[in-house]
Amino acid sequence: MKRMRRDVIAEQKRLGRKTVVALPVHYPAELFTAMDVHVVELWGPPGPPRGPDAGRIQPYVCAVVRNAMAFLADGGAREADALLFPHTCDSIQGMATLAPDFGGWGKPVLRYFHPKGEDRPAARALVRAELASLSAALELLTGRTLESNRLAQAVALHAEIHRVRGALLSRRTCLDLTDPELYRLLRRGEYLWPEDHLSELMEAAKRLGGEPVRNGVPLMVTGYVPEPMTLLDLLASAGAFLAADDYAAVGRRVPLRAPDDGDDPLAILAERPFALPPCPTRGSGRERRMDHLESLYRRAGAAGIVIHVPKFCEPEAFDVPAIRTRFAKIGAPHLFLEGELESRLSGQAATRLEAFVETVRAGRASS
């Protein structure tokens, strides 16, 4: 685990909080906050899988899972008290039995099933029951009881985080931060205590002006996780910036609408998954997703789209043809970038990105 994450965990431990490591993507963070449990997300880590257990998952499985498995088995998360597996994909589901049942993780395991498919009564009932089930598991882990007022505070805190993250993402052209700076800030939310993350977000929000301050080629990105982060540095140096984000790790976790007002924090929490943008890991309808992506693209005034997908990621890969078709139809230049979870962008990918930015820039100049 990187040093800064370790430092944050140590600090949270001093404050008497338990730490749970969470695999991607969607889970009710509010419950953990309300139970005073610190969550640290595990999206890899990037680079080749390391340690003696690196070969326990075949190389044709996505690197997020292979790397996470090797990292855990090598003791990378030994400071944590438990592990959370959301019901994201077949590979994470497989790891959710491999690591605890066959070695690699010997501490408690939490599992969260989010319903697949569109909004329907059965899905809503499942979310409510899963929240209750996860609450009970957290009570067992912490020895504390979930209090309604603490949950209400946590729901309000995360709603504010979502609001500010949403504002930073949607008004980013008016933000006096580069993409690498913005994304490093947003991704600190993967391991900071939520109040600390909100403080940093609020500080950044003060830099939002009324007028656009970004120059260059505005692009939209869709994909899973912005790794390697050097992709953002390269885009910046090539004269482009991200005007819209549909990364599962970033933009897709910001609700499209505020939850309905109500007194019951659990009901508000149960409503939240249905307010999220369409995401293939939740099995959202394809057409609804394509409409959402086109709308996001147009609102942001983007001039091209980068489809950035990890190799072997089935939920993302199955949607790629539809994205390409939709954006070709509206005349939007698009670049499909498939990669492993490298530490740095490969030379070939860098060249393709630079060429893509050049092409889009040339197209804008001639139109």
Add this chain to the structure above:
Amino acid sequence: MILRRLRYEAVSRAIGPLLMAADRMRKSLSGSRGGRSAGPFGPPLESTRKLRELLSLHYLAGRFADGAVPVAWVTSGFPVEALRALGYHTVYPENHGAICSVRRLVPELSDAIEGEGYSRDLCGYARADLGSVATGKSPVGRLPKPDLLCCCTNICQTVLYWYRALADRFRVPLVLVDVPFVYGEVPPHHFAYVESQLADLAAVAAKIAGRDTDRGTLLETVRLAREGSRLWDECLKTGRARPSPWTGFDAFFHLAPIVALRGTAECNAYYRTLRDELSDRVARGVGGIANERVRLLWDNLPVWFHLRELSTLLAGKGFNIVCATYTNAWAEAGALIDPADPEGSAARAYLHVFLNRDLPHRLALMKRLCSEYGATGAILHSDRSCKPYSIGQVDLSRRLSDAAGVRSLLLEADHADPRSWSEAQARARLDAFTEMFE
């Protein structure tokens, strides 16, 4: 509509069977017995001819199904009983994908959709199916267009992404039965979730079929499905005899009816015939291979496009696949179906399918199969286009060796796409594996 229905019924009940009978007679007159040549194998199964006829008739009727009866495209783990009771003609793209693979059509079909942006790393069945839809090419002539798409995530979540793509293409409703993965015991709310979706399925399917479910027909379908699973189980269990009266590779082919025709009288009649033939071979000491020396378990899907070569290679060395987790899956879950409680038992049965269960269950099952079938070795097909079946196999292989004394081999391939097959590498690994038993 009425004319189409008449044509469908005529093909299903009269013309199709007549064509099959004529073909049988032609082959009989020409002296062709079909089946594989003797070589290292025992005499071919007589039932194989009936299997071909049954499946040919199913696909032949399918050509005339759309516009005549409601048509559903269905995943192999889908609770199909509700559809049968409403008169649906069901199409199983996975079964069709296996046929495409055997005929070595997958590279061509996959190429067609890779041009649309689909990755070669996706499930081979999905690529075969989407490619077949895109090109109209199929070894069975033509698949009927669906009125309804039915997908159940108890075998994998890939089917959801795949069927979303189909829904987008055909513009027909997609019914999803989302099934939580089973770690240990199933919590009550997961049962409730699946049950609730089964009720939704029944309502949507009835609306599209334009009629209500007849309770009596449903109960009879459930009874037939349970009995079919039991009969299939009886066929598999004949493999416990020494020598086994057939090979696991035979069983992969004879699996088709319990997947594609589960819940029908034709399916059960077929398995009665097969069971009787296998039992007769057991009584007479006739083996699936000529000289059975070592008995093996197979894990994961078959390598469809290379079955003949693999089976010949192993049989030539006296190795016989006598059991498989894949073929066993359709015997295991069916026992949970209860005609007295069709809805509740369907939720239980379809939650507990093999691929939807944790690794300790899989390991326990593999050990049990090895013990019951006298298998001293195992081949675990590390299937690059089936992630859920393959994750954990490295550990399963080690544990089978360490804890159960079963020598095992991890053989990397693909269930559908020959482009992922390395002949020299596979042969070298198989040679080394078989030498361990000398």
